[in-house]
Amino acid sequence: xxxxxxxxxxxxxxxxxxxxxxxxxxxxxxxxxxxxxxxxxxxxxxxxxxxxxxxxxxxxxxxxxxxxxxxxxxxxxxxxxxxxxxxxxxxxxxxxxxxxxxxxxxxxxxxxxxxxxxxxxxxxxxxxxxxxxxxxxxxxxxxxxxxxxxxxxxxxxxxxxxxxxxxxxxxxxxxxxxxxxxxxxxxxxxxxxxxxxxxxxxxxxxxxxxxxxxxxxxxxxxxxxxxxxxxxxxxxxxxxxxxxxxxxxxxxxxxxxxxxxxxxxxxxxxxxxxxxxxxxxxxxxxxxxxxxxxxxxxxxxxxxxxxxxxxxxxxxxxxxxxxxxxxxxxxxxxxxxxxxxxxxxxxxxxxxxxxxxxxxxxxxxxxxxxxxxxxxxxxxxxxxxxxxxxxxxxxxxxxxxxxxxxxxxxxxxxxxxxxxxxxxxxxxxxxxxxxxxxxxxxxxxxxxxxxxxxxxxxxxxxxxxxxxxxxxxxxxxxxxxxxxxxxxxxxxxxxxxxxxxxxxxxxxxxxxxxxxxxxxxxxxxxxxxxxxxxxxxxxxxxxxxxxxxxxxxxxxxxxxxxxxxxxxxxxxxxxxx
Amino acid sequence: xxxxxxxxxxxxxxxxxxxxxxxxxxxxxxxxxxxxxxxxxxxxxxxxxxxxxxxxxxxxxxxxxxxxxxxxxx
Numbered sequence: 001x002x003x004x005x006x007x008x009x010x011x012x013x014x015x016x017x018x019x020x021x022x023x024x025x026x027x028x029x030x031x032x033x034x035x036x037x038x039x040x041x042x043x044x045x046x047x048x049x050x051x052x053x054x055x056x057x058x059x060x061x062x063x064x065x066x067x068x069x070x071x072x073x074x075x076x077x078x079x080x081x082x083x084x085x086x087x088x089x090x091x092x093x094x095x096x097x098x099x100x101x102x103x104x105x106x107x108x109x110x111x112x113x114x115x116x117x118x119x120x121x122x123x124x125x126x127x128x129x130x131x132x133x134x135x136x137x138x139x140x141x142x143x144x145x146x147x148x149x150x151x152x153x154x155x156x157x158x159x160x161x162x163x164x165x166x167x168x169x170x171x172x173x174x175x176x177x178x179x180x181x182x183x184x185x186x187x188x189x190x191x192x193x194x195x196x197x198x199x200x201x202x203x204x205x206x207x208x209x210x211x212x213x214x215x216x217x218x219x220x221x222x223x224x225x226x227x228x229x230x231x232x233x234x235x236x237x238x239x240x241x242x243x244x245x246x247x248x249x250x251x252x253x254x255x256x257x258x259x260x261x262x263x264x265x266x267x268x269x270x271x272x273x274x275x276x277x278x279x280x281x282x283x284x285x286x287x288x289x290x291x292x293x294x295x296x297x298x299x300x301x302x303x304x305x306x307x308x309x310x311x312x313x314x315x316x317x318x319x320x321x322x323x324x325x326x327x328x329x330x331x332x333x334x335x336x337x338x339x340x341x342x343x344x345x346x347x348x349x350x351x352x353x354x355x356x357x358x359x360x361x362x363x364x365x366x367x368x369x370x371x372x373x374x375x376x377x378x379x380x381x382x383x384x385x386x387x388x389x390x391x392x393x394x395x396x397x398x399x400x401x402x403x404x405x406x407x408x409x410x411x412x413x414x415x416x417x418x419x420x421x422x423x424x425x426x427x428x429x430x431x432x433x434x435x436x437x438x439x440x441x442x443x444x445x446x447x448x449x450x451x452x453x454x455x456x457x458x459x460x461x462x463x464x465x466x467x468x469x470x471x472x473x474x475x476x477x478x479x480x481x482x483x484x485x486x487x488x489x490x491x492x493x494x495x496x497x498x499x500x501x502x503x504x505x506x507x508x509x510x511x512x513x514x515x516x517x518x519x520x521x522x523x524x525x526x527x528x529x530x531x532x533x534x535x536x537x538x539x540x541x542x543x544x545x546x547x548x549x550x551x552x553x554x555x556x557x558x559x560x561x562x563x564x565x566x567x568x569x570x571x572x573x574x575x576x577x
Numbered sequence: 578x579x580x581x582x583x584x585x586x587x588x589x590x591x592x593x594x595x596x597x598x599x600x601x602x603x604x605x606x607x608x609x610x611x612x613x614x615x616x617x618x619x620x621x622x623x624x625x626x627x628x629x630x631x632x633x634x635x636x637x638x639x640x641x642x643x644x645x646x647x648x649x650x651x
Contacts, residue, residue, distance in 0.1 A: 234621065235649035243586060245650030250585050254643040256627045272594075276650075277586060302650065320650050420651075446651050453649045454622050458629065492649050559627055 005101050005126055007119060009196045010049060010108030014126045019102050025514075027059035029085045030483035030528050031103055032074030036083055037531045039105070042539035046078035046188075047166055047195040049109040055096065055157070056104075058485015062097025062211035063219070065507050066227045067487040069094045069295030071174060076539070077187035078195075079168040079354070079397055080414040080439040083535040084187035087482060089294025090174030092201075095155040097485075098208035099123065110197045116164075117197055120150075122204040131199050136161065138347040138385070139173050139181060146202055147179065155203030160349025163190030165387045167395030169354040170194065173346065178305075180316045182294050185351040186441060187416065188397075214513030222506035226490075229500035230299055233493035235455060240302040240489060241291040243276035245320035248420075248448075249327070250275045255452055256559045257426040257461065259418075260328045261370055262360035263411050263551075265558045266422050270333025274323050279306070279335060287311045300489050306339045315343040321442070324420040325356020330363055330370060337373035341380055348385040350395060355380075357398040357417030365405035367394075409551045414439035414541070424552055424562040426451050426461040431471035431566070434546045435574040437532035443488055445475035449495060456495030462562055468573050476577070479532075480525035484508065526577060533575065543572050578602055578638035582609065585645045588619075600636065607632040609642060621647030 004017040026034055032054045044050035053075045060068040071093035077084035096104065099121065110117065118131040134142050139160045146156055155175060162170035170190030171183040184190075213219045231237045239247055252258040253271040260268040272278060283290050283304055291301035294317060305316045318339060326338045345352045359376055362368060367390075368375040383391035393404045398417040402410030411418040416439030423430025428447025436444035447470050451461035459466040481488060484504065494500045505516055536545075552564035583595050592613060600609065606623055610632060623630045624643040636642065 234647035239586060239646065239648040240650060243648070247586060247648045248650045251622065251645055251648060254583070254585075254624050254627055255629075277589065442651055448651055449649060452622070454629075454647065455649055460629065462628070488651075489649070 002102065003100050004103050004105060005121065006105045006107070007126055007128065008108045009106060009110050009117070009198070012110070012128050014128065016125060023102070026483060027061070027102070028056055028070065028072040028483040028485050029074070029087065029479060030524060031056040032072045032085055033083060033528055033532050035103060035105060036074045036076065037535045040076050042076070042535050044076060046076045046081065047191060051076045051192055051195070053106040053189065053192045053196060054103055056102065057093040057097040059483060059508055060511060061093045061485035063213060063507070063511055064297065065223050066230055066297055066299045067490055068485045069297055070485050070487055071096070071184070072482065073172060073184040073189050075189055075192045077189070077439070078166070078191045079188035080416050081539055082414055082439060082541060083437060083532045084189060085438065085482065086184040086186045086189055088174045088182045088184045089298070089487070090176045090182040091295060092155040092157055092174050092203055093485060094296065095203045095205040096121070097211055098205045099203070100208070106196055106198065109195060115197065116199050118199055119201040120204070121201065123207045134199055136164065139349050140347050142200055143175055143179055146200060150202055150204065152179070155205070156200060158200040158349070159190045159193050160347060161385055161387060162348050162350040162395055163194040164199070165392065165395070166191040166194045167350065167384070167392060168400065169351045169358065169395055169397040171349055171351045173349055176294050176317070177296055178316070181346045182317060183346070183351065185353060187438065190349050213511050215510040219507055219510035222503045222510060225499050226503035226507060227299060229493040229497040229503065230490060233497055235453070235492040236300045236489055240300050243280050244302050244304050244318065246279050246318070246323050247276035248320045249324060250277065251452060252421060255425070255461065256557070256562070257422045257452065258324065258328050259411070259420065259422045261331050262329060262364045262409060263422060263557070266425050267559060268328035268331070270331070271328065273333040274327040274335050274338065279318070282335065283307070292316060298487065300487065302489065308336060314339045315346070318342055319352070321420045322352040322356055325353060326359060326376065329356060329360040330376065332371055332373045332376070334373050337377060341373070341377055344377065344380040344385070348380065350384060353419050354397040354417045357411060357419065358394055358401055361398045361402050361407055361410055362394060364409060365401060365407050367401070367405070410549060412440060413548060414545055416440045421448055422557055423548055424557045424564050425560050427464060428459060428461065428467040428470045430548060430564060431467050431571065431574060432475065434548055434571050435471065436475065437529060437536055443478065445471045445478055446488070446491065447471050447474060449492065455492050462560055464566060464570070468570065472574055472577060475529060476522060476525035478525070479528040480521045483524065483528065543568070546571055546574070578636070580609065580636055581641040583641065583643040585643065586648055587646055588615065588644055603635055605633050605635050606630060606642060609636070610644065615644070619646060621645050
């Protein structure tokens with residue numbers, strides 16, 4: 001991959017640049033974070049002309065390597081004020097990789113305040129067109145219209161009304177192989193795209209060559225070993241394809257780490273009704289699809305297609321964090337209503353984690369009652385989707401509604417909603433929430449693996465010992481994996497099967513004809529975290545922002561009566577590397 | 578003694594979700610696991626009263642035993 005495609009929305013120009021030597025070895029998160037840190041003033045307004053939105057496929061994206069089709073998006077986040085990287089599946093990453101585009105950088109803001117645009121990326125470069133017809137449209141209508149205009153195979157990145165209205169929980173949606181959606185969910189990147197007045201980016205890779213591989217034989221051997229590890233590990237080979245990520249509801253509930261009623265308690269009476277096991281049986285009985293991949297070449301297939309009682313499609317990519325948040329955290333045990341909410345969130349283009357955490361806070365504020373799924377559905381489409389004053393407060397996420405309504409129990413770090421795992425009873429993930437450069441983000445260092453799931457060893461979730469080191473090691477490894485274009489679920493086999501990680505490194509070496517070692521990859525992870533951290537420091541963040549909300553230290557959580565009891569110095573030890 | 582046994586994911590196939598069972602005092606997790614027709618190497622996570630436990634942990638009256646294959650997500 002040799003090209004940087006730079007689009008300037010201020011003067012509506014674009015240019016192709018060669019890749020600077022310093023960026024040549026980077027991809028995915030490593031590249032998006034490096035570009036944002038190099039080119040975006042940390043103190044800029046995230047929705048102003050000085051922020052940039054950067055997309056980059058990973059180092060292995062576009063190759064036959066299993067599960068390598070993730071796209072990284074980066075910018076300064078309007079939600080957190082920190083640097084932000086959010087990656088997603090869908091078809092766009094592989095198309096950009098085949099088009100030889102290492103990164104797409106979008107900068108500036110159009111001078112005409114009321115004019116919207118679309119971008120079209122192809123072998124001919126990029127065109128910037130004025131868009132009128134699809135402004136105000138929800139995402140599924142956008143997909144239908146763009147496919148009618150440009151063809152079924154067209155890749156698509158789009159924002160819904162949430163992004164157009166610059167709500168700080170807005171996501172960027174990516175079309176998947178079935179013309180449904182995947183999301184760059186976290187951190188309000190949809191608002192950044194909306195601020196640049198881009199409704200959608202279409203991609204056509206017709207005529208693009210295959211991604212070149214320097215040593216095809218070595219690549220093939222490594223790819224085979226890697227795929228074998230993914231299929232052999234019980235989590236990636238059996239659990240995820242059968243039950244999806246939602247298999248976690250029951251185990252977190254049993255372990256007392258399933259945040260319920262806006263993080264009041266750690267177990268939910270209705271857990272079984274919203275569990276992965278129940279969802280599996282429901283999908284099978286209604287003729288849906290139990291397994292499904294978010295991009296071509298995914299062999300884990302953790303996604304699914306969820307139908308209603310009459311066998312009609314409702315949603316896909318129906319994830320644990322969404323189901324936990326609208327379910328346990330909002331005390332809703334109706335999986336059909338949660339599925340409808342998931343579909344509306346895709347359609348209006350809003351982060352399903354931030355929005356789920358937000359609803360827990362909104363229920364505590366009394367805007368609606370815990371358990372009221374019908375009102376939740378109405379609010380999503382009628383208030384947030386239409387951008388009423390209440391909808392805009394709610395579309396700003398958990399912190400926004402907490403502030404507007406004087407709620408003191410607001411589960412956020414750096415203003416980003418805490419997902420799906422109570423940090424008091426699963427302490428390793430609490431360290432990740434506190435220290436991540438992204439704000440509260442479970443994927444940044446998924447300590448659940450080792451605290452709860454017995455993957456990569458075991459560290460007692462209820463004790464402080466070993467958690468800082470665990471989170472640090474995971475965050476370093478994740479930053480590196482996020483640069484390859486790999487799905488983060490390859491971490492499950494990588495943590496347990498000794499051949500897996502060397503095979504991943506061999507694939508990178510074979511792809512580029514280089515000789516990275518395991519240490520090089522770890523150093524890359526460390527470097528990325530430090531680049532991101534430095535951006536945040538220059539944006540005004542310091543150690544005191546690496547903290548959980550006060551209530552986690554003053555309220556215990558049942559059933560283990562666990563409390564957040566790390567000292568500031570213990571947390572700050574995280575950055576000692 | 579009475580033990581509540583809860584099974585999850587594939588362990589439910591051909592078995593049950595939740596059962597209250599009678600065991601002799603001093604029974605450990607492993608005995609219960611093997612009695613269910615599960616193999617030791619199939620076991621991913623063992624929780625006794627919501628806390629991670631080893632298979633040789635001795636059960637007490639009224640304990641809850643939750644058994645999972647290796648699962649994950651996130």
